[in-house]
Amino acid sequence: MAASELYAKYARVWLPDAGEVWKSAELTKDYSPGDLKLSLQLEDGSDVEHKIDPQTNNLPPLRNPNILVGENDLTALSYLHEPAVLHNLKVRFIDSKLIYTYCGIVLVAINPYESLPIYETDIINAYSGQNMGDMDPHIFAVAEEAYKQMARDERNQSIIVSGESGAGKTVSAKYAMRYFATVSCSSSEASVEERVLASNPIMEALGNAKTTRNDNSSRFGKYIEIGFDKKHCIIGANMRTYLLEKSRVVFQTDEERNYHIFYQLCASSHLPEFKAFKLGCADDFHCTNQGQSPVIDGVDDAKEMCNTRRAFSKLGIKESDQMAIYQILAAILHLSNVEVKDQSADRSSILPDNVHLMVFCELMGVPCEEMAHWLCHRKLQTTTETYVKPVSKMNAVNGRDALAKHIYARLFSWIVCSINNALKSAAKKRSFIGVLDIYGFETFDVNSFEQFCINYANEKLQQQFNLHVFKLEQEEYMKEEIPWTLIDFDDNQPCIDLIEAKLGVLDLLDEECKMPKGCDDTWAQKLYNTLLKQNAFFDKPRLSNRAFIIHHFADKVEYECEGFLEKNRDTVNAEQINALKKSKVDWLLKLFEDDEKTTSSAKKRSSVTGRTGPTQRDNKKTVGLQFRQSLHLLMDTLNATTPHYVRCIKPNDNKSPFFMDPMRAVQQLRACGILETIRISAAGFPSRWTYQEFFSRYRVLMKQKDVLHDRKLTCKNLLEKLVRDKYQFGKNKIFFRAGQVAYLEKLRSDKLRMACVRIQKTIRCWLARKKYLRMRESAITIQRHVRGHQARCYVKFLQRTRAAVIIQRNVRMWVTRTRYQQQRSAAITIQCFLRTYMARKQYYKLLFEHKALVIQKWFKGWQARRHYKRIMEAIVLLQSCVRRMKAKKELKKLKVEARSVERVKKLNIGMENKIMQLQHKINEQHKDNRELSERLNVMEKTQTTEREKQNREIENLRRSEQEARAKAVKLPSLLEQLSFLQHELENTPNCKEHTDFSSSHIQVVEDLNMRNSLLISEKDELSKKNLEQADQLTGTEQSTSNLHTEERSRYQSLLSEHLHLEERHRDVKEEMNLGVDETQTTVDLPILLKLQRRVKELEQDKQSLWQQLDNGEEAQQEKAKVWTEMNCEITKQKLESDNKKLKRDLDELRNSLTNENSELAPPIPGSLPYNILLEHLGSSNDELEMRKEEVLLLRSHMVRQEALKHKCNLHSLMLFLRSINIHTLNEDGELWLAYEGLKETNRMLECQMQEQKRAGHEEYKKLLEEVNKFKAEKEQQQKLLAQSLLLPEDARIEASLKHEMTRLTNENLVSLLTEQQVETIRKLKKQLKLYIKKVEDLEGNHVALNVFIKATFLCGFHFILFYFLNAVIFSDLKPRGVAVSFIPGLPAYIIFMCVRYADNVNDDQRVSALLNSTISSIKGVIKVGGDFEVVSFWLANTCRLMHCLKQYSGDEAFITHNTAKQNEHCLANFELSEYQQVFGDLAIQIYRQLIKCMEDTLQPLIVASMLEHETIQGVMGSKPTGLRKRSTSFPEQAVTLEVLLQRLGVFLSTMSQHGMDLDLIKQLVKQQFYIICAVTLNHLLLRKDMCSWSKGLQIRYNVWHLEEWLAEREMSDCGAKETLEPLLQAAQLLQIKKKTEADAQVICTMCSALTTAQIVKVLTLYTPVIEFEERVSTTFITTIKNLLKDRVESTTLMMDAKKIFSITIPFTPSPVALETIQIPASLNLGFLARI
Secondary structure, eight states: OOHHHHSOTTOEEEEEETTTEEEEEEESSOOOTTOSEEEEEETTSOEEEEEOOTTTOOOOOBOOOGGGTTOSBGGGOSSOSHHHHHHHHHIIIIISOOOEEEETTEEEEEOOSSOOSOOSHHHHHHHTTOOTTTSOOOHHHHHHHHHHHHHHHOOOEEEEEEOSTTSSHHHHHHHHHHHHHHHSSOSSOOHHHHHHHHHHHHHHHHHEEOOSSOTTEEOSEEEEEEEEOTTSOEEEEEEEEEOOOGGGGTOOOTTOOOBHHHHHHHHTTTSGGGGGGOOOOGGGSTTTSTTSOOOOTTOOHHHHHHHHHHHHHHTTOOHHHHHHHHHHHHHHHHHHTOOOEEEETTEEEOOTTOHHHHHHHHHHTOOHHHHHHHHHEEEEEOSSOEEEEEOOHHHHHHHHHHHHHHHHHHHHHHHHHHHHHHHOOSSOOOEEEEEEEOOOOOOOSSBOHHHHHHHHHHHHHHHHHHHHHHHHHHHHHHHTTOOOOOOOOOOOHHHHHHHHSTTSHHHHHHHHHHSTTOOHHHHHHHHHHHHTTTOTTEEOOTTOSSEEEEEOSSOEEEEEOTTHHHHHHTOOOHHHHHHHHTOSOHHHHHHTHHHHHHHHHHHHHHHHHTOOTHHHHHHSOOHHHHHHHHHHHHHHHHHTSEEEEEEEEOOOSSOOTTOOOHHHHHHHHHHTTHHHHHHHHHHSOOEEEEHHHHHHHSGGGSOGGGOOSOHHHHHHHHHHHHOOSSEEEOSSEEEEOTTHHHHHHHHHHHHHHHHHHHHHHHHHHHHHHHHHHHHHHHHHHHHHHHHHHHHHHHHHHHHHHHHHHHHHHHHHHHHHHHHHHHHHHHHHHHHHHHHHHHHHHHHHHHHHHHHHHHHHHHHHHHHHHHHHHHHHHHHHHHHHHHHHHHHHHHHHHHHHHHHSHHHHHHHHHHHHHHHHHHHHHHHHHHHHHHHHHHTHHHHHHTHHHHHHHHHHHHHHHHHHHHHHHHHHHHHHHHHHHHHHHHHHHHHSSSHHHHHHHHHHHHHHHHHHHHHHHHHHHHHHHHHHHHHHHHHHHHHHHHHHHHHHHHHHHHHHHHHHHHHHHHHHHHHHHHHHHHOHHHHHHHOOHHHHHHHHHHHHHHHHHHHHHHHHHHHHHHHHHHHHHHHHHHHHHHHHHHHHHHHHHHHHHHHHHHHHHHOSSSSSOOOOTTSHHHHHHHHHHHHHHHHHHHHHHHHHHHHHHHHHHHHHHTTTOHHHHHHHHHHSOHHHHHGGGHHHHHHHHHHHHHHHHHHHHHHHHHHHHHHHHHHHHHHHHHHHHHHHHHHHHHHHHHSOHHHHHHHHHHHHHHHHHHHHHHHHHHHHHHHHHHHHHHHHHHHHHHHHHHHHOHHHHHHHHHOOOOSOBOOOOHHHHHHIIIIIOOHHHHHHHSOTTHHHHHHHHHHHHHHHTTOHHHHHHHHHHHHHHHHHHHHHOOSHHHHHHHHHHHHHHHHHHHHTSOOHHHHTTOOHHHHHTSOSSOOOHHHHHHHHHHHHHHHHHHHHHHHHHHHHHHHIIIIISOSSTTSOOOOOOOSSOOOOSOSSSOOOHHHHHHHHHHHHHHHHHTTOOHHHHHHHHHHHHHHHHHHHHHHHHTOGGGOSHHHHHHHHHHHHHHHHHHHHTTOGGGSHHHHTHHHHHHHHHHHSOOSSHHHHHHHHHHOSSSOHHHHHHHHHHOOOSSTTOOOOOHHHHHHHHHHTTTOOOOOOSSOOTTOOOOOOOOOOOOOOOGGGOOOOGGGOOTTOOBO
16 A cells, blocks of 8 residues: 555644644645655644655654544554554543553553542452453453453463552552452452451551652562462462562652651550550651651541551451561661761760660660660671771661661561461462562662662563563464564563673672672772673763663663662671560560571581681672562563553653643653554554454445355455455454554545435435425415415405494494493482482491490499409408418417427327337238238139139129219209209299209209219310320331331341351351361361351341340230220229219218208208109219229229239338328228238248249359359360370361361250250240130130031141152152143142141141241252242242241131132141241242342343344444454354343243242342343443444334333333333433533433433443544533532442342232142152042
8 A cells, every 4th residue: 555545635643742742733735755745734723844754754653543542452543653552542541531441461551540430349240250352441351351261271370560650550459459359259258358458558558658759659569479279269368579668768858758657656656555665746756757748648647557457457467466566666766766976087976865775775675785886886707806896977877777677677578478377278279360569660860779670670571571462463373374474572681681691780789799898889890891892781871980871671771879789788787686686575586587597507508618707798698689589480470370461550740630641651651561562563463353343344345246155255355456465364354454444444434425425415406306396386386375365355355345334333323322321320320329328327326326325334334343343352451461460370379389398298109109009010910921821822712713803893893884874864854853843942832942942952963064074074085195195006007017118128138148148158067068078178267267156146136136026025015014004094093083073072962951050951851852862862872882892992903013013122112002192091991902912912022032042043053054064165175275286287277177166066056956945935935825815715705616626627638758748849840840730839739738737636746847848948949959940930839838828827817818618728726927927038038049040041141132232233333443352242142132032031931830929020020120221231331332322222222122022021010111211311321412511401301310420431431433423522521510410329330230129929819729729640649648
């Protein structure tokens, strides 16, 4: 292809730029070969000219088409060069907010400097099990690929994370480990995964620090091997560290910090456990205040310290070891503050009273004088003598800092070893995945030994990376059988040889370190002399003799030689170390065990050779040698694994979110090898298409005759016409050189553009002709209508003229008549108003005169009454004053009398007599108590008679109440009689006396009526209060029922978790029982202990729930009892009040009749009024006696109840008795009743004391047995411990494991027996309550008893060998056979009829055994055969059995739907409501298992059918893909929507055939559609290639098919359509217009089922598939965010695909009669016979 074809007018190219690195420009003129310049126009509109070198003829790089910009894989770009890579990353990072991008086998991760919601657990679940190219780039995709290859190929994997400081390496490695910990473990959280993740906070605290580039920069490299067992679950981990930056302990530059742990320790210095360390703030110590930046924004060091300590505890590091670590760290802080004084040029000293030195020595446990001496002195040893030499201040400070660095390095190594020991597992490691978090290529203004080692490691990693990329390219070409030539790539082996070969940089450095007087200057001269002229990668700076330059793969770096020798030696004063080894702190000696081993081995070697001194120094490994050996070991490990690469990029140095500095990004792309990968790919065939993809994409470039049946031949013919060379045909793919796909895209775009022009031309011609014809036809029509309009207008004119004349005539007549009628009406109205006015005036005059008279009358009366009242008030006031004077005189007289001694004596005489009497009574009571204790048995026998007597008394009370009401009814008749008597008395001669008597009698009767009305009103008030309380109770019940729905869903989720944990516990037990040998080697003891603790917690929760249930029942009984007592109290109070009022009325009536001095004289004996009053008096006396008896009975009952209630507190009983009025109790012998109650209380107290004594004795025995048991266990454990100490470590672990398993088995057995006993007691209690209820019912109704005895059972079976019956039903009975041949629910009916037989013979054990075996058998069948048909079959039968237990329970709520025959079959002896609940829980468990089966079946079909398959052919157009090609879910056979619908139909038909309830089927269908919606939407949100207009059309079409499927099966009302609403709105969002603010308003209104995060994600991922679509602008997305910022919703991005709706199982009665059921002969159940 000629350059003139590519560099034509309007072609876009990239131009170099100093600020933005590359700028985009467009050609304004065609390029011809030989031109020396290009005419270009920049994006800002300015014109430029680009000069072309005639010798090289290097044209500027071409820009990729817009359709290829923003791809997930950089290798999908047609033009592979630096500006294309940079632009693609910039578009994805800034515009699409995507931080991950593939570059072949490399994942490029750009630090967003912002928290993103893309790392939640639901995202992990979405990536789990997916192919790497199926989803958008993510660190989870790389981790899943490594995990999948490890499981599939049984080969170890490595994830290499690299990048410069602040690029996000540590975070990426952390999320990769979190992914492994999530997907590899089982449903229960295992402690291994927690411990692996807990190591991250510790390593960050001790190895990370703030730098100028990163607030949490890792200052060491680490390689973590995560071990997996044969089930691919994490069993342990191991960590290796590289090159800790020890110099940071004593030195930091500006704006930097020391390691985080020091600042965390200072921030927590106020804690009590840290008081002994004598710490302060970070500014007080020299090693933490050099950077002048002790605080990191947004980081709380005290809180981070808590996290670090919690992580230490999770890893099993003891609290004492933790405190020792903090103690050494505090000592390092104090050591940095030790001040050295300068005495002379070569002598220094430390003051003896230096506070920080004293604290350091105190914390380290060493003598202060010795440490101060060796900090300022040094021991020199020769062959003949040893002498001590003082050192200068500079050397002393360096020695102090070297000691601090050495201590910190030893502490760091010890902590790493402790973490490895905590993560080590006894089980065998089958494979591992390594995560390498290592520093990237570094270059600073001043580069020292650390940067040299870091860049050396990156050279090795880059070499391994280049070889791996080249190997993959070679394998791809060989697989496709393409002839290939060796691809030339830059091999950095010469640079590596320069560093590590013989006489290389490291070798010369080690040699110089061995020299007695070696220094940095001599080493630099050796480098110049040895390497300067021999190696092209080595160079010397022009202006320096103490530096050298190495040409690395990324850039050339200048290193300063100063400090190389000292850092490589890593020397520390041996006498300082010896002083620390004499420490009193035992823990400190652990840090120097390795030094002691090295020293001892060196001494042994020196004793053999006979040399001393230099040999020990020579034997110590230098830092460079150690790093080189560890690096070689790392490379061997990486070469033995399959590597996966993650390159982290730091976008800017200001830590601004989503902002990219192009210059910094290009530097890192060059340094991390991304551009080298692109160059290697571009050197070969980077663009690769399958034949079908190429045909689908470029079908428009072919003619119909060119399309052949053979796709390969068709593609070959097309490429021969369009592209002459630069492509190769493989077995399955076509390989293109760089730029060829862009050329094909240009041809395709031109062809489509020409087709569009032709279509537009034809359509415009058609539109113009159509418009002309329409205009001609319109003109003719207008002419016709205008002429007709003119004729009609003339006719209308004639008609209007004639009509106007007629209207004028009639209007004139109407006006004249109207005027006459108005005048006549006005005259009549005036006359009427005038006459009315005169009459009203006369009326008001008469009314005024009448009211004046009335006012005068009332005013005169008011004056007279006011005068009378004033006189009466004066008289009353005078009387009160006189009486007050008399009362005061009497009071004085009484006070004088009270002070007299004789008065007091008289009172005391009375009191002494009373005291003697009370003492005498107490003695008599004691005697009576003893006598009454003997009569206790007699009283118990008379208890029954007393109860009957009480019942009779209650009946008498009721009858008396009825008689009182009857008399109240007779009261009106009495009033009539009294009125009749009054009328007769008025006519008698003695009129005055009779009149006075009748008036007094009427007044008395009126008073009685008033009191009676008061009583009635009080009764009404009490009844109202009762009704109000009842209403409150009903309201409480309604609120409780409203909460029931919420509690049901919560209960179902807890139930499923509980059942799942029980199954897991049972599986663990089975595994332990099946293979003891395997368990001994593979069982992880912490997991077993944690499961045991979990089981104990669940048992405790179960017991607490049962206790709450019992407490609830007791509370209900107590409420009922209190309600009864309240009613009794109300009745008693009412009777007492009635009694008092009747007595008072009777006394008043009696006084009025018998008082001779009264004004009212009694009637004459024998007269009619006298007889009536006598009769009334007799009836009143009878009623009064009855009421007195009632009151006495109620009071005695009240005293007994209070005595029983206060039987545990005698004092409260006495207070109660005192509260009662003595005079009231003493009336009519009531005091004797109280005395009887007191004696009964004393007897009950004595019995209770005896019972308590007996219970205490039994409890003492139990406690004594438990103490003996614990003593025996203690002795046994001591014996086992002594024996295990003698065994080796493996045998000790095995013995402890066996002992622990035995102990857990015993505990489980004891708990199981206890649980069975508690269950038995609970059942017996319920049966006892049932029997008591039946006895009470039978006592009241003997007819029901006879019916119960004579009841016959028409249907049942012999209850023999029901275990064999269960085996036949659950093993031999196949779901498909039952669905085809028998009635639905046959197993449930058979089991229930066996239950009826057990109920017939009243055998409790058979019922419980049958139902329990049924439950366990169903659980076993579900666990073993977990396919959809089996699970749905047993779900239907479980629900049917539960419905049968309800239908035939005899409960009125369930038997209303039964026939008379079915009611005869109801259970008679057992109440199985508890088993109804158990079967309901079992149904919920099976329901969730059924959903899991459906989810497992539908999961691989949903994405392929709803997203990937093109139901509407020709809508989608596949785009070019890169190395990470998207693989379909089923490569052998395409999964279509019809396959998904067919599977849904199979599910529905299976459930219907098994007789499942329709409501349950609807809930399952709703759950199915929710799973489809959630999985589809989640994959849509994670796949950029699926977010396009055509895919939205495809999704809506698929959703319509699902809705049609629901309508065809009459399932539209089950709520499944509503669950598809989020997916439908997402599809509409892909298709709707997305430009203006009005469009944003429409989107916000339409997408009500989507969250803001989901809407923004879809708009961000929206990608055009064809050239005519446009991307969504960032301003539009910002507008959407502003409109939705007030919406209250969840912040999660993904839908919860694991969500299960709460299930409701409504009662569905069976119409099948039990007597009509026939057992099939094929079941071989001949041993069952009908009775």
